Amino acid sequence: MDNSLEQKIEQSAQILVNSRFAVALSGAGMSAESGIPTFRGNEGLWKEFSAKELATPEAFLKNSKLVWQWYNMRKEKISKAKPNAGHYALAKIQEIIPLHLITQNVDNLHNDAGSKNTIEIHGNIFLARCLQCGHVSELKSYDNDEPLCPVCFEGKLRPHIVWFGEQLDQKNLQRVFTWLDSCDTMLVIGTSSQVYPAAGFASDVQANGGTVIEINPQPAAQAHITLNGTSGEILPPLLKAIERNKNSLEHN
Numbered sequence: 001m002d003n004s005l006e007q008k009i010e011q012s013a014q015i016l017v018n019s020r021f022a023v024a025l026s027g028a029g030m031s032a033e034s035g036i037p038t039f040r041g042n043e044g045l046w047k048e049f050s051a052k053e054l055a056t057p058e059a060f061l062k063n064s065k066l067v068w069q070w071y072n073m074r075k076e077k078i079s080k081a082k083p084n085a086g087h088y089a090l091a092k093i094q095e096i097i098p099l100h101l102i103t104q105n106v107d108n109l110h111n112d113a114g115s116k117n118t119i120e121i122h123g124n125i126f127l128a129r130c131l132q133c134g135h136v137s138e139l140k141s142y143d144n145d146e147p148l149c150p151v152c153f154e155g156k157l158r159p160h161i162v163w164f165g166e167q168l169d170q171k172n173l174q175r176v177f178t179w180l181d182s183c184d185t186m187l188v189i190g191t192s193s194q195v196y197p198a199a200g201f202a203s204d205v206q207a208n209g210g211t212v213i214e215i216n217p218q219p220a221a222q223a224h225i226t227l228n229g230t231s232g233e234i235l236p237p238l239l240k241a242i243e244r245n246k247n248s249l250e251h252n
């Protein structure tokens, strides 16, 4: 690792250890090293299917079976994936400093890696919502493209996912904005920063005088510090630097 990247990791660790209220925002790049394709990369998920055909309420109304087949294909892939070194390092950082996590990812891997205090703003691929009674239930299987509600037994289930053109869950959004109001350091990890409202969070923090640090091999956010690399490469040394800085802070 070149020493300018090492220096920037050290600088980022000092900022994070001294921050009052840090928030991490993660995107699909976080799970790339777990073998889950991102959306807009070369092997991106959107390549085969376009978002408008699948990740919209209109698509589901028009052809719910096709949408379920797409989600079931993704669920099968995700069910076989494991958190990577980046997920585990981030969960450990959350044990050392007050780091709150907002994820755009629906793959549950942050939860599997032990992250707490997480807001899944685009939902979770292993949850399904009844169109009839609104009940949200866990649906881990991926063999049924016309699942019915296990509570009212008659309603069709849809993925408990936020599609394009749909409002985010208002409770989640309220929590996000409360966090952003207090946030003095944001760590943006593995997102192309193209999807709103998440794409606007870093500039909200900057507008409040906060510091933005980005981890991405192809940086996309307006960040003060850019750690140019993958989350699996950067987060473990960032964890070590945070542990070092935290210890020396406690012993001085």
Ligand code: BV8
Pocket: 026, 027, 028, 029, 030, 032, 033, 038, 039, 040, 041, 044, 055, 104, 105, 106, 122, 161, 162, 163, 164, 165, 166, 167, 168, 189, 190, 191, 192, 193, 194, 195, 196, 197, 215, 216, 217, 218, 219, 220, 229, 230, 231, 232
């Ligand atoms: C809403 C479904 C109110 C779940 C998703 C304001 C301006 C312009 C447009 C809008 C706006 N407000 C609303 C919109 C419309 C729309 C939008 O933002 N459109 C974009 C495309 C312009 N937003 C909405 O509709 C949102 N709703 O705001 O409601 C409203 C509604 C309508 C009109 C006005 C207001 C709902 C957004 C949620 C959509 N659902 N997915 C699913 O099936 O998964 S979004 C989809 O993109 C995923 O959920 C994903 O999380 C999200 C963001 O993608 P990324 O995570 O960034 O992934 P991507 O592939 O793009 O990038 C990967 C990055 O990782 C790259 O930078 C790469 O370099 C990096 N990387 C690669 N490998 C690694 C790595 N990084 C680190 N390590 C690695 N190893």
